[in-house]
Amino acid sequence: MSEKKKMRATIPEEEYMFPGTVDCQGCGAAYAMRLALKALGPKTMVVIPACCWSIIAGPFPTSALKMPIYHTAFETAAAVASGVKAGLSIREKEATVLAWAGDGGTFDIGVQSLSAAAERNEDFIYVCYDNEAYMNTGIQRSSATPWGAWTTTTPRKHPKDRPKKNMMEIMAAHRIPYAASATVGHPEDFVRKLKKAREIRGTRFFHVLATCPTGWRSPPELMLEVPRLAVETCVFPLYEIDNGVYSISKKPKEKLPVTEYLKVQGRFRHLTDQQIQYIQEHVDETWELLLKKEKLGRLF
Amino acid sequence: MKEKGWKECLWGGLIVDAGNSVLYKTGDWRSQRPIRDEQKCTDCLQCWIMCPDAAIKVKDGKIVGIDYDYCKGCGICCKVCPFDAIEMKEEGEK
Ligand SMILES: Cc1ncc(C[n+]2csc(CCOP(=O)(O)OP(=O)(O)O)c2C)c(N)n1
Ligand code: SF4
Ligand code: SF4
Ligand code: SF4
Ligand SMILES: [Mg+2]
Numbered sequence: 001m002s003e004k005k006k007m008r009a010t011i012p013e014e015e016y017m018f019p020g021t022v023d024c025q026g027c028g029a030a031y032a033m034r035l036a037l038k039a040l041g042p043k044t045m046v047v048i049p050a051c052c053w054s055i056i057a058g059p060f061p062t063s064a065l066k067m068p069i070y071h072t073a074f075e076t077a078a079a080v081a082s083g084v085k086a087g088l089s090i091r092e093k094e095a096t097v098l099a100w101a102g103d104g105g106t107f108d109i110g111v112q113s114l115s116a117a118a119e120r121n122e123d124f125i126y127v128c129y130d131n132e133a134y135m136n137t138g139i140q141r142s143s144a145t146p147w148g149a150w151t152t153t154t155p156r157k158h159p160k161d162r163p164k165k166n167m168m169e170i171m172a173a174h175r176i177p178y179a180a181s182a183t184v185g186h187p188e189d190f191v192r193k194l195k196k197a198r199e200i201r202g203t204r205f206f207h208v209l210a211t212c213p214t215g216w217r218s219p220p221e222l223m224l225e226v227p228r229l230a231v232e233t234c235v236f237p238l239y240e241i242d243n244g245v246y247s248i249s250k251k252p253k254e255k256l257p258v259t260e261y262l263k264v265q266g267r268f269r270h271l272t273d274q275q276i277q278y279i280q281e282h283v284d285e286t287w288e289l290l291l292k293k294e295k296l297g298r299l300f
Numbered sequence: 301m302k303e304k305g306w307k308e309c310l311w312g313g314l315i316v317d318a319g320n321s322v323l324y325k326t327g328d329w330r331s332q333r334p335i336r337d338e339q340k341c342t343d344c345l346q347c348w349i350m351c352p353d354a355a356i357k358v359k360d361g362k363i364v365g366i367d368y369d370y371c372k373g374c375g376i377c378c379k380v381c382p383f384d385a386i387e388m389k390e391e392g393e394k
Contacts, residue, residue: 017354018321018322019355019370020370021353023352025373025374025375026374026376034352034354058320058321060315061315062323062324063315063320064319065319187349220375221374222379223374224379224380
């Protein structure tokens with residue numbers, strides 16, 4: 001209960017996202033925005049490339065956010081956010097620019113403009129809400145889809161045979177001031193990190209695991225539960241890279257076996273014990289590596 | 301909701317009414333309805349924090365109701381309520 005009481009105090013009351021949005025029941029991506037805007041406040045401008053959020057924000061002519069939204073082409077979130085910030089600077093106006101893209105728009109097609117902007121250390125917050133596939137166009141695999149998962153382009157007989165790309169490491173390699181992972185199952189942690197990022201200048205990157213009941217074949221009411229299991233099993237560790245220093249935000253008291261996370265989602269239903277063992281080994285290795293990095297202190 | 305013709309739309313596809321998504325009532329999608337028991341509810345606000353559709357109405361730190369115009373019936377509020385104060389009922393059920 002004490003944790004729950006604390007949460008109420010840290011989630012700002014003001015709403016900046018209106019209902020009437022057309023996301024599926026229990027959509028983590030929609031919930032992530034509701035939280036993000038609460039954390040960042042009214043002086044925020046949002047840039048959205050093609051993704052589920054293009055439609056969640058409102059089919060034309062409707063808009064679900066109190067702030068200005070710039071809808072843009074799939075591969076351009078970071079380039080457009082750079083331009084919006086430059087425009088604001090010229091007019092001497094202060095606002096947080098928030099680029100908000102899916103995993104396809106970040107890990108795949110948008111990675112060029114994001115890398116270029118991060119190298120220039122453009123002054124914006126980039127949030128990748130990761131639902132681990134191209135959901136808006138019908139659940140096609142992306143480079144964020146985890147090994148072994150079902151999607152419509154990686155059917156059960158040929159599930160994904162490559163590991164998930166490590167986007168946090170790619171962003172860290174640009175030596176940006178701040179990068180953090182978060183999930184929709186940990187609202188208070190996500191809000192805390194966003195508030196912290198808002199006060200930093202330069203490129204700030206968020207990797208947010210966002211439950212997609214439609215694509216993950218998980219019950220909508222488990223929207224918060226599924227990513228919590230991802231953290232408790234170390235499948236998706238919560239951590240920050242703050243000026244080159246790694247710090248893990250939540251270490252599970254008792255690391256759960258990966259099956260606890262996999263079994264609540266239909267997209268992993270076909271996996272054999274051997275395949276699950278392979279996933280477990282990969283998760284263990286990645287987690288050990290992260291623990292080591294945290295011990296090393298400042299890395300860049 | 302009345303659709304606009306292209307002549308009535310602004311240049312560049314601009315939308316100037318921020319928040320006009322409320323014109324679309326997603327409550328029609330619901331197959332299950334959350335019912336809150338006021339006796340059991342302690343106003344801990346967990347359901348309000350976690351509803352993805354901002355469909356739980358709060359005033360002065362207290363729950364004042366569920367907005368059935370927008371609630372999609374996802375069942376999250378029922379799942380997260382620490383006091384079992386929300387029950388999901390099939391739509392149409394008495
Ligand atoms: C250049 C280009 N190619 C393809 C598309 C079609 N398209 C629109 S959204 C989308 C998938 C987006 O996936 P992701 O970024 O993961 O976001 P999600 O839909 O999962 O929220 C695709 C392929 C497009 N709009 N532009
Ligand atoms: S497909 Fe997934 S991400 Fe897209 S609106 Fe539905 S639940 Fe949300
Ligand atoms: S059922 Fe879902 S949409 Fe409806 S009030 Fe509960 S959490 Fe919100
Ligand atoms: S979570 Fe339950 S007890 Fe808490 S405010 Fe909602 S209905 Fe009331
Ligand atoms: Mg996606």
